Amino acid sequence: MKKKVSLGKTLAFVFCLLFAIIWIAPLSQSLMTSLKSEKEIKMSGYSFFPENPTFESYTDLFSTRSDSTPIMKWFINSLITSTVSTALVLIISSTSAFAYARLQFKGRNLLFGIIMATMIFPSVINLIPLYKICAALNLINTKWALILPGASGAFNIFLIRQFMLGIPKELDEAARIDGASYFQIYYKIMLPLCAPVLTVVGMFAFTGSWNDFLWPTLVISNVDKMTITPGMQILKGTYDVYPSHAMAGGIVSVIPTFVLFLFAQKYFIRGMQLQSAVKG
Amino acid sequence: MKERPKKKIDLTAYLFIAPQLILFLIFFVIPAGMGIYAAFTKWDIFSSQLPQFVGLDNFKEILTNSESTYYRFFRTGFTNTLIFVLISVPIGIVLPLLLALAINQKPFAHGFFQSLFYMPTVLSISTVILIWYYMFNKNLGLINNFFHTKVNWLGIQPYAWIAIVLVTVWWTIGTNMVIYLAALNGVNKDVLEAADVDGAGPVKKFFSIVIPSIRNQLAYTVVLTTVAQFNIYGQPLMLTNGGPNNSTNVLLMVIRDLAFPSFGGKSISGLASAMALMLGAVMILIALLQYRFVGDEE
Numbered sequence: 241m242k243k244k245v246s247l248g249k250t251l252a253f254v255f256c257l258l259f260a261i262i263w264i265a266p267l268s269q270s271l272m273t274s275l276k277s278e279k280e281i282k283m284s285g286y287s288f289f290p291e292n293p294t295f296e297s298y299t300d301l302f303s304t305r306s307d308s309t310p311i312m313k314w315f316i317n318s319l320i321t322s323t324v325s326t327a328l329v330l331i332i333s334s335t336s337a338f339a340y341a342r343l344q345f346k347g348r349n350l351l352f353g354i355i356m357a358t359m360i361f362p363s364v365i366n367l368i369p370l371y372k373i374c375a376a377l378n379l380i381n382t383k384w385a386l387i388l389p390g391a392s393g394a395f396n397i398f399l400i401r402q403f404m405l406g407i408p409k410e411l412d413e414a415a416r417i418d419g420a421s422y423f424q425i426y427y428k429i430m431l432p433l434c435a436p437v438l439t440v441v442g443m444f445a446f447t448g449s450w451n452d453f454l455w456p457t458l459v460i461s462n463v464d465k466m467t468i469t470p471g472m473q474i475l476k477g478t479y480d481v482y483p484s485h486a487m488a489g490g491i492v493s494v495i496p497t498f499v500l501f502l503f504a505q506k507y508f509i510r511g512m513q514l515q516s517a518v519k520g
Numbered sequence: 521m522k523e524r525p526k527k528k529i530d531l532t533a534y535l536f537i538a539p540q541l542i543l544f545l546i547f548f549v550i551p552a553g554m555g556i557y558a559a560f561t562k563w564d565i566f567s568s569q570l571p572q573f574v575g576l577d578n579f580k581e582i583l584t585n586s587e588s589t590y591y592r593f594f595r596t597g598f599t600n601t602l603i604f605v606l607i608s609v610p611i612g613i614v615l616p617l618l619l620a621l622a623i624n625q626k627p628f629a630h631g632f633f634q635s636l637f638y639m640p641t642v643l644s645i646s647t648v649i650l651i652w653y654y655m656f657n658k659n660l661g662l663i664n665n666f667f668h669t670k671v672n673w674l675g676i677q678p679y680a681w682i683a684i685v686l687v688t689v690w691w692t693i694g695t696n697m698v699i700y701l702a703a704l705n706g707v708n709k710d711v712l713e714a715a716d717v718d719g720a721g722p723v724k725k726f727f728s729i730v731i732p733s734i735r736n737q738l739a740y741t742v743v744l745t746t747v748a749q750f751n752i753y754g755q756p757l758m759l760t761n762g763g764p765n766n767s768t769n770v771l772l773m774v775i776r777d778l779a780f781p782s783f784g785g786k787s788i789s790g791l792a793s794a795m796a797l798m799l800g801a802v803m804i805l806i807a808l809l810q811y812r813f814v815g816d817e818e
Contacts, residue, residue, distance in 0.1 A: 253627035269662050270651045286665045332540045339536035360807050362800035368779045368789050369554035372565045392543040422532045451644035472646035490650040497642045513702040
């Protein structure tokens, strides 16, 4: 019995290890390349490890060398955009979820139903007119064009409302009797209790905004105002000449979402599983 | 006296939902309506002229006028997208299921494997391509140097498709894997043990116990993956730029180029909207099929 179990485990381990190598290879190769000097790459042909490791490509990211690919500017633009996006998503979807979960008003179920039904609508249909609307509102080449269109997502409202429905109603009724306003109930009772689901929604909002690719290439044409994800496409263009710099830029671009993943991966994974549980 | 507090709730409630509703109206409802209408118009989004209604002309042009360049663009784009979906979806279901089954055996370091396979899903497509582009380099790439080959990965078929699918699989399968892992956790252990006692082998157990217990998650991931892959854009754009010979020029690239021409050409947004509407319709159809499929089973 015991032998049989360990055979299964050994096979599973070998299988995982094989794929782990494929998963690690491109990541480690880019890290190694970013630690080479441009000269070494051109002179000595292929090698996995750098002969003389150097941080030159990273320090150059801050210098005038990267004027045509201002990675640090892009990084800061992305940081601001994604942080504001996340805050806005959290505020808007939690207030709205609170109303649909706890307050009585005319048209509540109809409105909620309509918003939920739109989840099935593919964004490719909106793409072209959305540009026209942002142009009409003078948002082109501003961060608002990246922040506002994604802030009203239906699925976030659904997740938070679902979580609120699981919180005992007696809590807000007691607060009502003590004379609390609905805003106080939302702010002082519901929000703290919703911390787990807000964490999940916030993390997906941040990574989603950080990783947005197609939309920013349409609404941001000014290189200095670009975010880092579309910036990577420009950086790829310099790759044939400066591979080490391109890789250093690529490594820097993943830092925020990667760090978020390291510290909160159980929330990411739970969030994914939550979605499949409610939609599947 | 009973009326007053009720009215007050109404007003407060509308204040709570207002910010979302306003953004939803401006950035979702209106563009969605415009997007559908635009498919039946002639329209240049960079001019101040209003779209001009032309009925079904755009659809006729794209679907039946074989003389037209746009007919060819649409055909190529749609066929290429379909090829990608047909290759990448089965792999995107089977491989994460196998990895989930392996990790579910709890081998040494299974926690590490789970994190590693999931990790690329938090990266952006452009960074993923930047990282992989170097791997495919003919002379300096790891792949050719490891296998001692001189394959022109991104310039010749079928290698270009292999490269695009490989990168996509690497980037995306973590999502399905963690969904399957949660599902496998819910498979009834007593039933599995009873099957053991009856002498059922692992293959038999897999097909007659495991698969039926996780079929809802399977249906969900099939739809989710298919819809996601119909949206393919960044991989061919950045890896092959649609080449060689337009063989990886996918529909979203065609739509983008028509509506937002890169060198200041005229925007053909009406035709592009018609193509977008058809692509969107395919995705909605697939999503609706899931409801039918899941509904039938229960």
